[in-house]
Amino acid sequence: MDKKDIVEVLERIGTMMEIKGENPFKIRAYSAGARTLQTMEEDLGDVIEEGRLGDIPGIGKALTEKIETLYATGELEFYNKLVASVPSGLMDMLDIPGLGGKKIKVLHEKLDVDSIETLTVACQEGRVAELKGFGKKTEEKILSGIKNREAYAARHLWWDAQSMVKKILPGLEELPEVERVEAAGSFRRGMETVGDLDFLVASSNPTPIMDWFTSMDGIVEVTAHGETKSSVRFEGGMQADLRVVPSEQFYFALHHFTGSKDHNVRMRQKALSLGLSLSEWGLRPEEEKDSSRKAGPVEANSEEDIFKALGLQYVPPSLREGMGEVEAAER
DNA sequence: GGGCGGTACTG
DNA sequence: CAGTAC
DNA sequence: GCCC
Numbered sequence: 001m002d003k004k005d006i007v008e009v010l011e012r013i014g015t016m017m018e019i020k021g022e023n024p025f026k027i028r029a030y031s032a033g034a035r036t037l038q039t040m041e042e043d044l045g046d047v048i049e050e051g052r053l054g055d056i057p058g059i060g061k062a063l064t065e066k067i068e069t070l071y072a073t074g075e076l077e078f079y080n081k082l083v084a085s086v087p088s089g090l091m092d093m094l095d096i097p098g099l100g101g102k103k104i105k106v107l108h109e110k111l112d113v114d115s116i117e118t119l120t121v122a123c124q125e126g127r128v129a130e131l132k133g134f135g136k137k138t139e140e141k142i143l144s145g146i147k148n149r150e151a152y153a154a155r156h157l158w159w160d161a162q163s164m165v166k167k168i169l170p171g172l173e174e175l176p177e178v179e180r181v182e183a184a185g186s187f188r189r190g191m192e193t194v195g196d197l198d199f200l201v202a203s204s205n206p207t208p209i210m211d212w213f214t215s216m217d218g219i220v221e222v223t224a225h226g227e228t229k230s231s232v233r234f235e236g237g238m239q240a241d242l243r244v245v246p247s248e249q250f251y252f253a254l255h256h257f258t259g260s261k262d263h264n265v266r267m268r269q270k271a272l273s274l275g276l277s278l279s280e281w282g283l284r285p286e287e288e289k290d291s292s293r294k295a296g297p298v299e300a301n302s303e304e305d306i307f308k309a310l311g312l313q314y315v316p317p318s319l320r321e322g323m324g325e326v327e328a329a330e331r
Numbered sequence: 332g333g334g335c336g337g338t339a340c341t342g
Numbered sequence: 343c344a345g346t347a348c
Numbered sequence: 349g350c351c352c
Contacts, residue, residue: 023333029349060350100346133344135342226340241348268336279336
């Protein structure tokens with residue numbers, strides 16, 4: 001079995017474990033392993049041959065064994081058993097916003113739902129709303145999620161995302177309560193495709209901003225509307241999130257929500273090695289857990305300041321993929 | 332053997 | 343409060 | 349699950 005197929009198997013293992021209610025950290029380990037493998041430049045056969053698979057960060061004893069077995073035989077007992085125990089239709093349900101492993105499990109056990117089709121019927125008959133932990137609103141959300149799932153699941157070309165950003169950003173800039181605003185996320189990193197749009201605003205008066213954001217033209221659904229975080233969906237399926245933070249936190253939050261996740265992990269580790277703790281809220285001494293004291297002792301008036309505080313050279317968004325750029329920025 | 336991010340929003 | 347999402 |  002080749003690398004691509006093995007990556008696929010590892011990802012599916014993660015998904016199935018999610019539905020089985022496995023330990024989230026275990027699930028993460030599988031999807032991290034899949035990503036690592038996917039981005040590995042070397043030939044998988046060579047690496048296995050030389051017995052170096054386990055040397056790769058994120059791939060330990062269990063994953064090494066499974067990957068080697070798949071590579072050599074194309075079969076994996078562990079995987080086959082998992083496949084046999086999870087109805088394939090349940091996997092598709094994870095694409096529906098608001099449904100995770102736990103809820104899917106309940107739907108399956110209580111209502112015998114085993115596919116998008118049977119789930120649709122269960123919703124239409126009102127059986128989902130009667131379940132504990134569910135309700136009428138959940139039911140409607142599931143139905144609309146099903147109806148739009150192709151659009152929702154799809155990523156969008158950077159170019160399309162940009163035309164959307166060009167419409168939203170100026171509107172935000174014009175609001176008097178907005179002190180600073182940036183688009184973050186994979187859009188800011190310049191990825192070829194963009195999942196959701198992520199906007200970040202500095203302000204001490206979020207309410208009017210959130211109200212404006214959740215009532216823009218072209219919105220088909222407001223998925224969340226809070227003080228610091230709101231989320232909307234446009235016709236065409238593009239989703240946009242807005243976060244409002246106090247201006248002292250702006251660059252920490254911008255860095256955090258620009259990602260990538262792997263990059264953030266590296267940066268947090270780097271901070272920890274200096275006895276500091278980095279988060280979207282700020283940079284503070286590690287033991288000072290009290291995040292109620294909002295702004296940390298370290299100030300940042302730009303993203304550069306954050307890198308500087310960690311003794312790193314600036315890494316532009318497009319390089320923040322957690323693939324060694326943090327190490328390379330050491331100086 | 333213990334930690335793995337910490338928080339906001341929904342129902 | 344649990345579940346989900348980021 | 350992986351890492352320390």
